[in-house]
Amino acid sequence: MSIVLSNVNKIYQSGEVTVHALKNVSIEIPDQEIVAILGPSGSGKSTLLNVIGGIDRHDEGEITVHHYELSKLKDKELTEYRRQSLGFIFQQYNLMPTLTVSENVEVGSELSQNPLNMKEILEKVGMWDKKDKFPYQLSGGEQQRVAIARALIKNPQVLLCDEPTGALDEETGKKILSLLKYVNETYGTTVCIITHNNGIGEMAHKVIRMKSGEIMEHFYNEQPVDPEKVKWV
């Protein structure tokens, strides 16, 4: 049960301007693996993640995520799919400033029918001792840990990460990558990471490289590198 895209097209029309953001994209994202989606700005990485994540609708082709065929889902079903199956991590952590760490994670928990245990998750991401702090009292890396905990507590099958280390320095960014690897190994979560940082491709099981809305290449790393050892570029 993996994520399969067949001949997926996505066209944005704003006024006179037409952007073909995804052009006949066919690709498989295997279950329980780490997949890095690389490519220059404007190549369609976020669009790809957004159509997989049901944040945006594709125009043509098929996207199957586990037993869901996304084009067949009504809006309400798409929302349910996002809630039940997916966790999202963004470059901006999007924490609620007026809520504590544990309250922020609770928000994720409330979205799920089978949430994981709060203490376990906060311990796993190394934030249990800061559970009563507010976001402004935390570093960027710590805030991203909370965002990961908020996504994880739903026990999603897939974690979709858009530039998760984009706002972090190398040392902190590598710690977040190590945490994502740990999550993948511990919970069997499929982890998709969009990034400009080619080095992050080294830690992934599979690399997908995009350009101008197309898949330029995709390949498996025979030996994914430890996140602490990737080249930071």
Ligand SMILES: Nc1ncnc2c1ncn2[C@@H]1O[C@H](COP(=O)(O)OP(=O)(O)OP(=O)(O)O)[C@@H](O)[C@H]1O
């Ligand atoms: N909502 C939108 N309306 C119109 N055009 C859009 C929209 N979203 C994206 N695009 C266009 O689609 C193309 C692909 O954008 P996308 O954000 O997917 O690229 P990206 O590879 O993620 O870029 P970046 O690395 O800069 O985030 C770009 O030309 C972009 O301007």
